[in-house]
Amino acid sequence: MTIQGKAIAVRHVLIDEASAGQRIDNFLLRHAKGVPKSHIYRILRGGEVRVNGRRVQQTYRLLEGDEVRIPPLRVAQPTASAPAPAGKPLPVVWEDDALVVVDKPAGKAVHGGSGVSYGVIEQLRSQRPQARMLELAHRLDRETSGLLIIAKKRSALTALHDMMREGRSEKRYLTLVPGRWLNPLQHIKVPLFKYLTAEGERRVRVSAEGKPSHSVVRLVRRWRRFSLLEVELKTGRTHQIRVHLAHLGFPLCGDDKYGDFALNRQLQGEGLKRMFLHAASLRFAHPLTAAALDLHAPLPDDLQQFIDYLDAEDGPEDA
Structure with missing residues (x-):
């Protein structure tokens, strides 16, 4: 994975049951693969990430129904990497x-x-x-x-x-x-x-x-x-x-x-x-x-x- 310089516009993500209970920093790291951790924590500290319109600490745990504002981020783009082969089903x-x-x-x-x-x-x-x-x-x-x-x-x-x-x-x-x-x-x-x-x-x-x-x-x-x-x-x-x-x-x-x-x-x-x-x-x-x-x-x-x-x-x- 290499940083290609591609920026994604502001996103608003509605938290569902699958993401509820996750810390906001871990949620962002998962949704912005390739973005340095230091940048994730910088935008959290700077208040660029909002939950229901409010600033949150990096330790905030998401609730079902929360709306997360994610600012524009430069994200990693895959370069010639094959997807994981399905392989034989695991028992x-x-x-x-x-x-x-x-x-x-x-x-x-x-x-x-x-x-x-x-x-x-x-x-x-x-x-x-x-x-x-x-x-x-x-x-x-x-x-x-x-x-x-x-x-x-x-x-x-x-x-x-x-x-x-x-x-x-x-x-x-x-x-x-x-x-x-x-x-x-x-x-x-x-x-x-x-x-x-x-x-x-x-x-x-x-x-x-x-x-x-x-x-x-x-x-x-x-x-x-x-x-x-x-x-x-x-x-x-x-x-x-x-x-x-x-x-x-x-x-x-x-x-x-x-x-x-x-x-x-x-x-x-x-x-x-x-x-x-x-x-x-x-x-x-x-x-x-x-x-x-x-x-x-x-x-x-x-x-x-x-x-x-x-x-x-x-x-x-x-x-």
């Missing part, structure tokens, strides 16, 4: 008019950026052009498979964010680690600090400077060389499961950031081609109706095949 685990939960395949980013031209959200928008709104309620790492929630209404998105921030949802993952995990149930509470490497890559480490984080680990099965664990997230820090388990000496099998790289090469030869991490279950109250939702996604074929391989070749721990 839908649950859906209603407020949200959709899909079973994301490994290797697919949840959104475009950082060298990825498009992801799950762009694919869904391409497949559902009639949808008034589709927004990610949370994130999964690119190599993680499993359950992902997408909101179809602004009110649902806001409620889901509140629910997750307050710990009123339950997310459980399945992962495989090398070695013998001993405790049937173990709480991991160590702070995590996010930083960038010299190459600009996002990383996380255990540090007193970091944010509090809490994982609950349950032993599912053991073989002679490996342990299958279920990890429940009480907080949702970046790379939390990966860093917590690596910190205790149990890096995730196939993890290319925090894992045992020599072991990963060996596992490639044994059939495990990617990180063994799967978002297996979600439990939460529906954000609008409060109905209890208990959703599950079975292990994808590649991970289940490696479990079958361990059953056949590695044997149980007491063999």
Whole structure:
């Protein structure tokens, strides 16, 4: 995208249900892609943006029926960029008019950026052009498979964010680690600090400077060389499961950031081609109706095949 110098005349936008609850600054950033953030905040401070004829702060949350005046802006014009390909439909685990939960395949980013031209959200928008709104309620790492929630209404998105921030949802993952995990149930509470490497890559480490984080680990099965664990997230820090388990000496099998790289090469030869991490279950109250939702996604074929391989070749721990 490049700024082409094309200015759009004054616009008056009537806020519908899909946009209600959104902050005015985020609304403008979405409706004026390519305009620098600094300019968006400048026109807000200068009073050029009006809601119902009045100046508003950048933190103002839009209400259904508000009329927003957007001044002329120079916006980015697409230059030879292909639309997101529709691709194979994503498996839908649950859906209603407020949200959709899909079973994301490994290797697919949840959104475009950082060298990825498009992801799950762009694919869904391409497949559902009639949808008034589709927004990610949370994130999964690119190599993680499993359950992902997408909101179809602004009110649902806001409620889901509140629910997750307050710990009123339950997310459980399945992962495989090398070695013998001993405790049937173990709480991991160590702070995590996010930083960038010299190459600009996002990383996380255990540090007193970091944010509090809490994982609950349950032993599912053991073989002679490996342990299958279920990890429940009480907080949702970046790379939390990966860093917590690596910190205790149990890096995730196939993890290319925090894992045992020599072991990963060996596992490639044994059939495990990617990180063994799967978002297996979600439990939460529906954000609008409060109905209890208990959703599950079975292990994808590649991970289940490696479990079958361990059953056949590695044997149980007491063999």
